[in-house]
Structures are given as C-alpha cells and as structure tokens.
Amino acid sequence: MHNAIDLLKERGFLAQCTDEETLREALDQGPVTFYVGFDPTADSLHAGHFIALMAMSHLQKAGHRPICLVGGGTGTVGDPSGRTDMRKVMTDETIRYNCECFKKQIARFIDFTDDRAIMVDNGDWLRSLNYIELLRDVGAHFTVNRMLAAESYKQRWEKGLTFLEFNYMIMQAYDFLELNRHYGCRLQMGGDDQWSNIIAGVELCRRKSNQTVFGLTNKLLTKSDGTKMGKTAGGALWLDAKKTSPYEFYQYWRNIDDADIENCLSLLTYLPMDEVRSLSAAEGREINRSKEILAYEATKIVHGAQAADQARNTAQILFSGGTSTDIPQVSCTLGEKLIDVLTRGGVLSSKGEARRLIQQGGLTLNNIRITDEHYVLNSSDFSHGEALLKKGKKKHYKLTCCR
Template identity: 65%
Template sequence: MATNVFDVLKERGYIAQCTNEEEVRSLLENEQVTFYIGFDPTADSLHVGHFLGLMVMSHLQRAGHRPVCLVGGGTGTVGDPSGRTDMRKMLTDEDIEHNCNQFKKQMARFIDFSDGKALMVNNGDWLRKLNYIDLLREVGPHFTVNRMLAAECYKNRMEKGLTFLEFNYMIMQSYDFLELHRRFNLKLEMGGDDQWSNIIGGVELTRRITGDAVYGLTFTLLTKSDGQKMGKTAGGALWLDKDKTSTYDFYQYWRNVDDADVKKCLSLLTFLPMEEVRRLGSLEGQEINEAKKVLAYEVTKLVHGQAEADKAKEAAEALFGGGGSSENMPTIELKASDDRRLLDVLVEAEVFASKGEGRRLIQQNGLSLNDVKVSDVDYVLSAADFKDGEAIVKKGKKKFYRLIRNV
C-alpha cells in the first residue's frame, strides 16, 4: 500500500501546524486534492525560503495532487507585514508583472504544469477588480478587529505603527482562498509557519461563506539549529537565480552548513530516501563532510540542474581536493593592461561590499592571492601574478575567485 503523502511530509519534518490533522490526512488519502501556496513578487527571483514551499508542492504533486502556484499580483501591491518591523517597499505595476514572470520560469523547474497537472494563477486577476463596498459587505462581517490585532503577523508592527494598508493584507489573502475554492474547488492552503494567522483567516472565511470543509497547513521555516533563518549570506538572500547567486556560491553555501543542520537540510531540501538521510545525518567528525557534499550536490541539482551541479562540484574539488578544474569558479575578467590595486578590482566585482570591508579582511590576514597572504592593502596586480593568464583569490576560509587576464 502506498504511503500517505501526509505521513511523508510529517516524517521528513515539514509540518508545523494543521487545522485538523486527521481530516487533512484522510483527504489526501482519499481524494485528488487541489491546494495552493502563495508567492508575493517582492523580488525578481525566488529565494531558498520559497524553495522549501516548492519542495512541499512537489511532494504532493508526485502523490497525485494538484498544486496551484498563486503569484501575488494583487497582494504584492500591499505587502505582507508578517515578520516585519517596518513597511515593505511599494512596488510599481511593472515591477510586479516582471517579478511574477520570473517566478513562473523558476517554478517550472520543480512543478509540472503540463496537461493541467498544476496551475499558475495571479491574484491580481480578481483583487484588482474588487469593488470596495461589495468587498466590505461580503467579507467584513466575518472578521473581528480584536481577533486580527491578536494575530502574530501584526504584533511586530503595533509599536511602530501598523498602517491601514497592511491591516488589509490578511483580508486580501483570506479572499484568495475563497476565490480559489470557488474557481477550482480548492480545499487546502499551505504556507510557511509565519503565515498561520493569514491561512486561518482564509479557512474560516471560506467555511463561513460557503459552508464547505476546507483546511490549512503550515510547514516549518528553514532555520539553523540556533534559530536564525537559513539562506542569509553576506550579500543578502540565497537566490535561486544563478545571476543573483552563482551556482558555485549556491553549492558552497550548502557545503558549509553547520554539522547540526545537515540532517534537517537533507530531509527538507532533497528527495533522498529517509534511510539515507538518517545514515548521512548520523555521520560525525570528518565524515560529516561527505554528507555535506551530498547535500550540496543534491540541492544544487534540483535548483540548477545536473550539468550545473557537476560544474560546481568540480570547481569545489579543484580547490579543496586538489583535482578538477578551476573553470567553474566565480570569474573576474581583467584586461591585459589592468594593473590596478587588487582591493579596487575586488570591490568593483562585488567580492567586497566596500573598500572598508576589504581593508579589514586584509589587515586580519583573511585574503590570499595564489595561496600567499596579501598584507598590503595597496597591493597592485601585475603580470607576474598570473600563471597562464589566471590567478586565484581566496577570501576568508572558503570563498574562492578566479581572476582572468585577457591577453
């Protein structure tokens, strides 16, 4: 007998909260369920936090259920206050449309949209057409201000001031569930655990207006063992777009996760069988590095494809294992006559966010050129630094860059 996908999600550690565990499990056992997760287009790429949601969607689709990927062309005009201490930047309609289109391209790597197996829907299609008074009369009586103010998503904003604009976000997201239920007989909304208040709002609104049984489920947030959000880098978020986070840097992020986080990441971010996850997660000492290599390769393969994962792995082995090729490292191209300060070159290439950051690292002996520590902040590159037109810069313990000098 096939395993219920609810049990799969539970075993792998995805499920945080559920409106009714027994009923949701039974629903997934006995029906082909249409469900949705929403993605607000706050940037032109999905990041690793979204990736967790895509993994949940993929598990359910593999079990025969139908995902609806909802991009927030409507809710994106307001901005979700969940987990925020300040108001989000207002996006233009052009920004929102561009970002939604980028999301669609990335999601297609994880979700099969052929033959109606999954749907891509934009909530701008209905939210932008709503009549304000009609919305108030239909939806308003089902929300109490007291209950809304008690929601976790608004608590961080109460001291600094919660705008009426953001206060409407829960109502808009709740209306999405109602609209999707009417259009597609959708019965389940899922999202990160910080969305629990908004999801409950949609479940209750849809039940009260239609009388139908609908459900909500949240999955665990991607956090480190110390409770901090995973996927934050010195340069910002860990993006799924390789133009924003290079495939090599993406691979290296997972290669360097804390030992305590390896098992959790293997469980949530790969499709490896749980027996293998447990085996790899139980390794200790130097052996845990083998598990990290598997993690880095599997996650990179899912996000960027096998060919890109192979390149990233080969580049890493060139640096750490003494074999392979340096060709797949992040590369900085210079002209033949480019005799500039190394610091200026690295700041221009955004290896350092500022000259101050670069100076500090050099003063702390944290920068090497061709395995030699750079001690002079004013060190000027010359032809002697390039062997066969190539030089290798090491930033800190684990970041490597290839300098190419074009003849």
C-alpha cells in the same frame, strides 16, 4: 503509501495544521487540491522559497494537485509578516516581470502536464474588485481586534503599520475563498510566518461558503541555532543562476555546519529518509562526503544535473589546488584598492567586514595571504588578466582585470 501528512512530518516540513486528523482523512480519500502563494518581491525566488517548493513537490508526487499562485495583486501591497518596515512599492510593470520569472522557476519543481497542476495570478481577481463591495462582503467577517493579535501585525505595531499593509490579510484570505470556489482548493500551505494569514482564509471560507478547508505551515529554513539560513555575503541565496551561480549555490550547501546536515537533507532533497539518516550519522571526514551529496542533490533540483555536475567538478578542482572557469567572477581595475573590489563585488558586505577578514588572515590572493587592508591591485597580481581570490578556507572568486 504514506499519508502525505506522515510524509511531511517524517521529512520535517510540518509546523502547524488547523485540523490535522480531518485533513489526514481528506488526503486518504482522494486527490486534494492545495495552493501556495508567492509574492513577486524580486525577480527570483530564493532559498527561503526552496522549502515551500519541495513541500509542494512531495504532495504532488503523493497524488495531490497543486495550485501555484503568483501575487500580481497582493504584490501591490506587500506582506508585513516578518518585516520591521514597509516593503518598497513596486510598479505594475515590475510586478508582472517578477511574476513571469517566478513561473519559470516554479516549473522546475512542479509538473504542469495534463492538468496535474495549475498556475494562477491573484491579480486576475483582486485588481477588479470593487472596494466598497469587498468591505461589505468580506471585511464584515474580520474583527480589528483579532487582526491586531496576529504576530505579523504585532511586530509592526510600535513602529507603525500602514493601512495599506493592514489590508494584506484580507486579500490573502480572499485568495483562498476564490480558489476554493473555482478550483475546489481545500488546503493552503505556506511558511510558518504565514499562520495568521492562512487561518484568516480558512475562517473566511467557512463563513462565506460553509466549506471545511485546511491550513498547514512548513518550518522556515533555519540553522540549528535558530538563525535564518540562506543568506550570503552578497545577500540572498537566489534560485536564479544569473543572481547566484550554480557553483555558489553548491558551495553554500557544501559549507553548512555539521549540525544542519540532517535537516537540509530531509527538506531539500528527494533522498529516502533511511539514506538521509545514514548520511547524517557520518563522522570525521565522512561528514564532508555527506555535505557534498547534499550540495549536489540540492543543486541538481534547482539548476539541473548538468549544472550540478559542473559545480561539483569545479569544487573538486579547486580543492586540489587547480583553477576553473566556473567560479564566481569579480571585475576590477589596476590601481583599485582590493577592499573596494571585495565590497563592490559582493564578496563581503562592508569594508569593516573586509578589514576584519584581512586582519584575521582569512584572505589570500593567488595563494598569498593579504595582510595590508590598504592593498592596491597591480599588474603583477594578474596572469592573462586573471587572479584567484580565496575567502576563508572554501570560498573562491576569480578577479578579472579590466585595464
């Protein structure tokens, strides 16, 4: 069996590690308890979390025990990493609700039977901390100079970093200390933008408990040109079927660039690497078959085999010129401007983008190209209250008319 480090490297997960050789030895010696944290910034996880969940799943399958941490405590502050402004402060009720949504989604990836994994909420310990005791017991081990050198803080320095957010690194570091003390957790994993926070936790465990623990980051989900992947016209690519339908999810991966196929197959499926390399080497029309396999496998992991089958069947029907009840629906009314429907329904992010698409000939209604940016929907556009909208070559939407 591969060491888990080798597995993560081969599939392209590994970005940075605090002490790779010593961690490799620990993983060889027996099960290692590790954790990944998820702050409840929304009521659903999104494509950016997909990689972290897959990395956790691979480690669990290799015999190690995951702790899935939801941030009922850290969510009250908000991580400044990768942010140009302060996150919106959420109510306790919203945080609790989002945490419960996360728990259900995480359970699709991680096996919690027979104590194979643990689910915890850092609100259980962070909310009860005495602030003065925390400052003396934990704060004394952090230097402001070193904290400000962290990339997540440097990015915010000129625009303004609130003292609220400045505490986030200490809170996350304390999580690692708490999990090490109570569950024997020896490894924290997270996205590469979490490196500074993870190092802080490793160092705190060493100083407070004289424990050797490890930090490991996975690569972020990016395209071959370095830009973030997982964004759609309507916003994030969510893992909740109510926010992003299985068909939309399937189509996103079906339509990625050829250059991104190997990376996505490696990170977002369980396919053996020999098969990944073979599919990625395809050319011409065969590369589309590879994309269909990627889309199906990713959708099956997130939404289940039945939803993946239905999404694939829908795509095949639409590609052959048919119609399906499973494509995204957008409601509209007679007399409404099509450009308003497109932006309100999340088909396009702005009226400017909609106008450009129409001017470029990229929008059809019932297979008729729309050339008028002021086009108004009328009764002749609908059959039994429905019309088929096509954006570009591959994005389909069903317009449902509310008279």
